[in-house]
Amino acid sequence: MSKAKEFVQKKETKIIKGNVAAAYAAKSARVQVISAYPITPQTTVVEKLSEFVDGGLMPGTQYIRVESEHSVMASVIGASIAGTRTFTATSGQGLFYMNEMIHWAAGTRLPIVTTIASRGAAPPWNIWADFSDVINARDTGWMSAFCATHQEIYDEILMSYKVCEDHDVLLPKFVAYGGFILSHTSKPVILEDQDLVDQYLPPLPDEKGWPQIFIDPDRPMMHGNLIMPSGFYSEFRMKIQDTLMKSKEKIKVATKEFEKIFGRSYGNGLVEEYHMDDADVGIIIYGDLALQMEQAIDDLREEGYKVGMTKLRHYRPFPTEDIIEVAKKVEVLGVMDRGTAFGSPTGGPVSSDVLASLYNTGITTKILPMMAGIGGREVNVEQQKEEIKTLIKMKETGELPDNLIHGTLWDGILEVK
């Protein structure tokens, strides 16, 4: 094998941290420009990538070290518009600080992939798992996915480039996973053969080109000009919504194709069901808590309960149609959020969306909005079993639990004086 070929990683399994899996995925995707600013718990993603780039393991990749997250997204936008595959990563406050540029990236339809090692919002200062950061970017036009395992981080990043760079999509995407719980723990991760990844992903932009968005000296164009209300502003906005809705199908296809090439499956891409078909009580859950919930479901099944769960893989676009089907299957459905949507109908972002999805469908399934693990508060399997048992009791008695806070069960909450 040639020396150059040696640089290119072969399919292998490495025991690595979630953050390192994200860095390997960026390497496998042959991203051309990376820009990043360190923040706990994301830091080791960018450190690993620095190591790859400075060590010559990512020939052709430029790494821009800037002074803030705002500059990170701004420089990645520039690199993307100039015609490269780009990558960045951040967490919590870093994502909040990027916000202005986040809107810009989606508005100008750039396929930037950004991983989020999710953490709670300050104040009080918090660096532990909580998806409020990525959820805060909900209305920006970005797609967003949650990962439950280390392998899923690697895989989802590859699938994301596939979807984002589809000419009919051209939108950016967040790939989020729980800070520390996945970012800093180690598990075996299969790193795919470079040739297979190249086969799966679209050719790099400079190999193919995206006529819609590139600045190309042969085809001068401007981005971001002022549009009067009578101009095409509304239409640009409508198109983002239209594209996000249509991207559901693209996500499904990309997930299926991924399964065909690499042999790992993630439901239909939008949701992944676990023992839902014969269940009469179910829960919708996302992120690493979903992985642990599988254990709780297994345990309760052994005890004879017909329970199941649905892992929400994509938050934007929201899989309304799948949620309706899931809700039809059970009599009682819990929706567990690890993240807050203050002032919304339930206080939980996903539970609010689930309720909205079921409006006018005639479905009579009882929904219980739930919250757990906020700001990294520990949630163990026993606790999750109790959460499901609460739902079972609801089914048996037909009554809501009596300890709800504005209609939502905040599990594991301490008494506040």
Add this chain to the structure above:
Amino acid sequence: MDLNKSETDVENTWCPGCGNFAILQAVKKSIPKLEEKGIKRSDIVMTAGIGCHAKIFDYLNLSGVYSLHGRDIATIQGIKIANPDLKVITFSGDGNGMGEGFAHTMFAAKRNMDMTMVLHHNDVYALTTGQFTPLTEKGWKGPSTPKGSFEDPFNALLMILIAGGTFIARCYSGELNHLTETIIKAIEHKGFSFIEVIQPAVSYHAWTEYKDKMEFLENEPSNFEEALLAIRKNHKFTLGTFYNSKKPVYHEQLYGEHNPITKKVTQEKRIQKLEKILNNL
């Protein structure tokens, strides 16, 4: 909150030998001395950014705001403008104050905001495990620059001088008395006072990298031109006050002797003013 104690009960998590201990110590020692000069402890308000340096906020028993990375400098200006009677001080890291919060630092100096900024200069983003900062010498091999950074650093004192700061000093965490005296002078100074404290982060830099290199300015400059020369000529290991001058401060230019909190305008006065305007129409 009982301000009688100078330190809180929060467990200290700095590494043994960290230069931040000296800064904490110096601030604690300066407070009683400021009290002797008539400054009330309850009138001293602090903010801190995010980083190892900022943990000083948890340990110092003063009121204030544990802000966001880089934003402490803007928050403290808001506090000062709302209540100019307060003595305000912000603790910033070299990443925090010269990177993410750089624009706030420059504008605070430009406005000659009456505040003190302590810049904990340890040459790394210490809390996020040792990446180069805007002040790190070229060539530093950190986790984000395994081959060495290739950017020239800022000279913090030079930038503050040019931006408009009126008290500019450099201290070293190994020179506690000088540090304490300078903190007192800076807090007493009316205008933007800036102290760059060379503070080894022992997890990344040994004290020996600093200890023997330190020297004091022989003659403190007496005007802008001299300060400019001294700051450019003397490398980062020269300690002392490089600039100390007078210029109108922001809040006085904004509203003279007024204080929106202690000298609230009554409704009666507001109506009187309005009537005057209307009568003149």
